[in-house]
Amino acid sequence: MYIYPATDRELDNILEIQDLCYHEIEPESPEVIASKIYTSPDTCFIAKDNQGIRGYLLSLPSSLGNPPQLHSNTQTTEPNPNCLYLHDLAIHPNARGMGVGKLLIQHFAKIALQKQFEHASLISIQNSVPFWEKYGFKVVSADSYLQKKLKTYGENATYMECFLPQHYQIN
Template identity: 30%
Template sequence: MTAFCANTIWRGMTPDDLEAVTTLADTIHADYPEDKAIFAERLHLAPEGCLVLDHEGTPGGYLISHPWRGLVCPPLNALLHTLPQPADRWYLHDIALAPAVRGGGHARTAIEHMRGLARKHGLRWLTLTSTGPARAFWLAQGFIEEQPTAEEQAVLASYDAQARLLSCPISPTGEA
């Protein structure tokens, strides 16, 4: 899954990456803090949905994603303990790219990876919680805004006042 630079590739995350991932999260998403245990748990529960963007041998970004059920997203900085069964969508928990690797198409590559995972698991939707600053990016990627219930709105408030639930349909064949 290589994007534009041969020295910058998405690869599977390992437990050894968690310190760097936490440092990136603390830097890039300073307004949305999460404990290292959150990232470790997601890696344990859904390793195929956890990637690191290796940029010249150093983590330059990460993707945390996993199967999920329904639109009520996990609250910020909350352990899941288990994944819901059966899942009905693939949930993007977090993606972060260091400034040095932005603009290289790496986020789009990660989105395509998640679409592939959703198809592999027979899921028809990607879902995410968009923070206010990221909303325009996700809408440009084909995501649409969901109308949250009161329960969903309460969880969104743990992110920020502009947080929104966004979803994108997945073609089972990979066609647009």
Template identity: 40%
Template sequence: MKISPITSSHWHQIKHIQYLAYGDDYSESMAVLKTKIAISPQTCFVCINDDHHVVGYLISHPCDKKSLPQLNQSTLHIDSTHLHLHDLAIAPASQGQGLPSLLINHLLVVLKTMNYQSVSLISVQNSASFWKKFNFIIDDSLRVPTSYGSNAIGMSRLLST
């Protein structure tokens, strides 16, 4: 497996993986996802298998910790020391191979060279226990947009300096 920056050749596969992971519940338009990647390409990656197929992706971008992004809403550039891990999805056929760890650890290595102090995410589909394995904690100070539904949970973690 190889981690690579997201390029235009990956969009079709990202869209397919997103739909398999979320169905209509949390899928976003490619135009919206492209705005997130455009403002922080260095914190967005795909995982590519030996056959050169995208088998997972991670999209993250700077945001104001007091105002987490709405689902399916374009994101504008903001100077912030807070990063929002917007999406992590793995193709069903590639699950169970440790790809989330590979992508998250790669992100954390990249962040060591940047000025970020914390990372947030919105846990959906009852995934809070998964995120706790990566030292994210439930953060009641985060306001989760209603577009994520009533079961979504705001989580965050501090980055070591």
């Protein structure tokens, strides 16, 4: 299994995996997914083996407590980001249990630290808080501003943050 930068050539595969994985939210459009890849190509990845693309991870430089709304086109990154926001991680159902998610998350953390981001953030959906806690993310209380953004991610959306140096090292 290898990690490669995500490009528009993989967009159809990414959309297929997204459709297979998300049942509590409406999947994002091809334009929205492509905007994230174009905006931050060095922080969006795919995991691929000889069977094809097994999963993907899309992330963007951001600010703690200020994630993008779901379904929003991303054209630029914030001028003074202080974290790497993990927008989406999805694994093809037939590749679950193969360590694809762990591999993508480790690569994400490595890139974040190389870019000198000590913090990562994400929005947990579909009751995935326990999964993210295994990787060092902790639930953070949402103020009213953040609660508005969380509503775009569905009923059980939870904002989480991770102090990366505590859990990951650059190898």
